[in-house]
Amino acid sequence: MTAGTAPRWESALEAVTVYAQGALCRRVARGTVPAGGQVRVTGLPRSLDPHSLRARVLGAPGARVTEARAEIDAEPVDADAEDEARREVDRLREAYDVARTRRDRQLTRIEEVGGLRPVPPGRKRDDPHRRTPVDAWLELADFVDERLTALHGRLRELEDELRRVEHELELAHDRVERASTDAPASGVATSYTAVLTLRGAGEAQAEVEIEYGVPGAVWVPTYRLIRRQGEDGGRLVLRASVAQRSGEDWTGVRIAFATADLRRRTGLPRLRSVRIGRSQPAPAPSGWREPPAGLTDLFAGYDAAGPRPEPDVSGGAAAGRIGAGGAVEDTCVGAAYGAPPPPPPPPAPSALPGPGAAYGAAPQGFGGPAAPGSAPVPDRPRPRARTGSGARAAAAPRAGGEARAATPEAAGGALFAPAPVPGPPRPDDAELDYAALVLSGPDEPWDRRGRLFPGSGPDLVTAEYRRRAERPAALPLPGHAVRPRESAGSFDHRYDAAAPADIPSDGAWHTVTVGEIPVGLRTEYVCVPAVEQTVYATLVLSNATDQALLAGPVEVSVDGEYQLTAALPTLAPGGARRLGLGPAEAIGVTRRTHLTESTAGLRSNVTVLDHRVHVELANRLPAPVRVEVRERVPVTSEADVRIEERAGWTAPEDTADRERHAPGTRIWRVDLPAGGTTALDGGYEIRIPAGKALTGGNRRS
The missing domain is CATH 1.10.287 (Helix Hairpins)
Incomplete structure (x- = not known):
């Protein structure tokens, strides 16, 4: 059974996982396995990466997929x-x-x-006024x-x-x-088809899952916070803004979102030993095989037949085609017998390419440049140079005054000199992709025909589909949105949507509800009157779940009414962060300062700067509130400059608070009743020796 005659199975998209950039799609196909075990699963988009194609058999122990490759199918568009x-x-x-x-x-x-x-009838000048019946008005x-x-x-x-x-x-x-x-401009629609070979399933019903990657799909997290006044908790709805243009609509699929990068490097570094001397380890298998013997004589008859005739519309024979597997398909050479012999071909190499040459390339000498596509062969160190009087004597000038080096190391001035090691070349990744290798035919140059070479890259149509699929990555982000790869930090997270979703392939942002996360909420009011005499309302969010909350925009609604959209910082599992809600106009704050300058000491050689701070707070809300007032005191690195604080405020207690606040920060936490007021007094003294005084006087705040 050939790939063209294999039965075609329809597939349905069931699940999609969107990563930081790109997505993995999973399709499921069902059908009866033929005798040859080869089936074609249709419906795959043109933007998929053929190297990401994976397949496995579901629910059939012992059955497996032994081969999976992607091919392009073309069919007329259903006009x-x-x-x-x-x-x-x-x-x-x-x-x-x-x-x-x-x-x-x-x-x-x-x-x-x-x-x-109602319009009364016309009345003449001499006619008396007539009464209008009320029943007529009511009936009308x-x-x-x-x-x-x-x-x-x-x-x-x-x-x-x-x-x-x-x-x-x-x-x-x-x-x-x-x-x-996403439809083609021409009348032909193209799509990828997965050609699968199944073994161990017999001729029974089977279910196959196919996984493939598509580029360009992106997502960013967004939130909606729902809370009620007087409650300590709230509901945080996690949503995702998704954009994709893969060429297929994701309709009714289970969708998940991950912060990982599909293209990141996953190979571990390999530490190789450093060997000194002649003995070297055997090279690892390179995947290269010597061409068969007599390859140069394979096309002798083709060359002796003369040039190929021009195409004949009356039914002339066509030249044979050599497939990728090396088999000649429909070989029929329409040579004109009796024609003058062709010019002799260029001289064929008398021997196969020597070691060190790339497969299918001209042979190179041991000291020649590396062949294209081959990996460099590790250098082999030469024998170690001798030391002692013998080496010095060998390097001494001869009678004619010419200095001669006894060893290559002495000539090069180094202990080791690079020397190529005979051995097979090491093909690159493209040459090791056996499914993509193409056998060169008889019309190719003499040094290529009969040999396998990597095929060309994606065609122009495929490249256009992939370029179109990459466009969503350049979309402008919504307000306050952050790329998940930036906000996730060193860890990767995954979020599964609670319900199937529909995301069309139009390259625009679409919002999908992922789920609801319970969070702890506490309202706090913060003011920094030394900078601005305004009280700000904040929400302290605590995450008690095992999933991190990534940075993104959050819509805050209180008692069912929308308040504002703020920027939610990244919240780790078990952590707590503060979310600003803007000024609280119902709480007033006033700050006044007083500075007194004096001297102290036996000779008045110490300047004393006495700073007094007075803060007044007024709560005009119908409920009690807690206000955090932030002040600052000077810090010094001089041992003889002393700063004495007055009691009333405290330094940040938690380690996280100390890292977040600047040095010298002091905090008042005050509970204000509904409609109540309070006054806070604090201050500090700065004692500066006379020798440390600033030129022109001391600074005052």
Whole structure:
């Protein structure tokens, strides 16, 4: 069974894991395994990385996938489906126009009925005034009310119908635009197909899971904090803004988000020994094999047949094609027999490439440059130089005055001199990718034909799909958003969404709700009156879960009302961080200072600067609050300059607080009742020797 005749299994996208950049998608396909064990799983996007393709059999012990490779399939675009989608848009647009016309006509009727008023008949100049019967007025008012009630009920139905049709029209427009965004401009649609070879499954039903990577998908965390006044806890809803343009819509998939980098290096460094002397370890297998004997004579008959004829539309034979596996497919050479012999080919090498030459490249000498694509061969040190009188005598000048070195080390002036080691070349990664190697045919240059070489890179269409898939990485981030790789630090985290999600392949940001995280909340008020006489409200968040909260924007709502959007810092498991909410206008603060300068000592040789600080707080909220007032005292590195503080404030107690605050920070924590006020007094004295005084006087704050 060939790949073309293998049965085709439809696949469905079930799960996606979005990393810091890029995503891993998992598809599931089911079907009956044929006798040959080879199947084709369709529906893979063109932007996938073929080297990331993985497959395994689910729920069948003993069954396994022995081969998996990605191939490109092309098929005509279903023009009928596109035309049907456009016709649906036209139909809904007409229905929307009809519904809007009916709604407008109903509004006109309501306006006409609402304008009904009783109009008395015309009266001549000599006619007396006539009384208007009250029953007629009331009957007219009842008629207008009854008619307006019926018309307004019908208006509600027409408006509901108009909204429904408008919603369906928007959905149809979105389907057409998304289908045309990633569809090819030509009439041919291309996609990747996974060609799998299954063993051990027999000819029974099997389920296969396929995993592959796509580039360019990005995500950033966002939050919504819901709290109520007077409660110590709250709910933090974790959301993710996701953008992808892989060429396939992620519809109804289980989605997860990770902070790891898919392209990071994972290989461990290898420490090699340093050997001195002649003995060296055997080189590791390089994956290179000698070309078969007689390769140069394989194409002798082809060369002797003469030049190939021009293509004949009447049915001439076509030249054979040599596949990647080395087999000749449909070999039929249409040579013109009796034609003059061709010019002799260039002289073939008399022997196979010597050691040190790249596979398929011209042979190189031992001392020649390294062949392209081959890894350098480690140098082998020469024998160690002799020491002592013998070496000095060997290096002494001869009778003719010419100095001669007895060893290569003496000639080079070094203990070791590099020398190439005979051995096979070491191919690079491209040459070791056997599935991508292409066998050169008889029309290739003489030093290439009959040999395997890496094929060309991705075609222009594939490169365009991958370039398009990378575009979301350049999207501007939402406000206060931080890349997960930057905020995660040295650890990687994973977040699984609680429900399936839909993310279209349009390259725009889409928000997905991941889950709800319980957090501890405590409201605190902080002020720094020495800098600004304003009290700020803050929320102290404590994370008691085992998952970290990454930095990102958080929407804060209190008692169901939106308050503001702030920047949430990274919150480790078990940690607590402060989130600023802005000024609290209901709490006032006032600060006054007083400085007194005097001298002390027997000879008045010490200057005393007495600083007094007075802070007043007023709480105009209907609930008690705790306010943290931050002040500062000077710090000095001089041993004879003393600073004496007055009691009343304290230094930061926790190690984290001391690291966060500047040296010399002092803190007051005050509990204010509802509508209450308080006053805080503090200060410090600075004693400076006369010799340490500043020129022009001492600084005052």
